[in-house]
Amino acid sequence: MSDIIVKRGDDNEHVRAVQERLEQLGFNPGGADGDFGRKTEEAVQAFQAAWELPPTGSVDDATWGALFSSAEDPSAHGASEGATADALVDLALHQINDRYVLGTDADENNPDEDEFDCAELISWSCAQLGVELPSYSVSQMDAVAKAGLEISVAEATGIKGALLFRSAGHNGSAYNHVALSLGSGNETIEAMGSKYGVAVGTIDHRFTRAGYIPGITYP
Template identity: 80%
Template sequence: MSETLLKRGDSNEHVRTVQDRLTELGYSTGGSDGDYGRKTEEAVQAFQAAYGLPITGSIDNDTWGALFSTPAEDPTAHDPSEGPTGDALVDIALKQVNDRYVFGTDADENNPDENEFDCAELISWSCAQLGIELPSYSVSQIDTVAAAGLECGVDEAGGIRGALLFREAGHNGAQYNHVALSLGTGDETIEAMGSKYGVAVGTIGSRFTRAGRIPGITYS
């Protein structure tokens, strides 16, 4: 098992070095202050998800090596000739980690540096960066998936990187509909969670009621 080097609650120059590197790679930590707080943990989780590492939120030897190595091929760089893929969609969404959640916001799909999303806008904006048009409302998104005959079970979607996960209002007492993207790991998501967390890595658990593949996206 890889040794844990840094974790939430730590405060030192090594944390600042990690924060600077994550920011350089496009994963916002909310600042470079040397304190390993929630936002740094979320950025580490997003980086780990993008690089196929266990999503712990802590820095172990493997995560440190991936952060500071110079790989011959960046796993988050996608060949445009492959077209829009589930992998590319997820990697775009992961780089919005710690962006602000604003309920009902209208994300500018022409702005590659947009930093305010609600749950559905994160997904429609991320799709738009790949040239895929998807409605900006969660119910419309899952209806689009269903109309294309691309619905599948939530459990199946958990293993499909970039699959859409939808929760109906009232499920488990939830007040609103909600939507997220599967990371394909079985139980992790990337989603605009709410005003407290912004865009963050989450878990599937029993939170979602419907799921499916997004039309126009190629899944491996």
């Protein structure tokens, strides 16, 4: 196992260097103050997911090496051009720690949009790749079903960029919800709620339906 260099709770110059590099690469750690808090942890998770490293949120030597490699941006790491699942997930990951606002209307013409709800994060990310997807989670799942692209939630856990949908009432939830699978077995990128904003989450038993997004190319 890789040695941990910095982790949540640390406060030092190594943390500041990590935060500054995350900001440079487009992952928002909540400032470069040297204090490794929740937002920095989530930014590290997003970076790790983009580089296909285990999204632990702690900076081990593999993560440190990836952060400070010569590559200008982690999206260059194995990502294909065009409307691919890799490109879609990378776009969503770069919105880490952006604000969650229920019912917001994200501006698809603004590449620096920083305010999303769960469905808008996905429709905005698709729009940046030239793919049109409805702005409501139920409509997104309907589009998947109409295109004949539904798969099981179990399948979606291993498919990067697969759509995960939760129906209102499932596990006591009050609202429908939608997220993107990171394809790593149990991680998502999603606009999670007002407390967390855009964050890396877990699949667990939270979702009821899944599918491929029409217009996105999957491996």
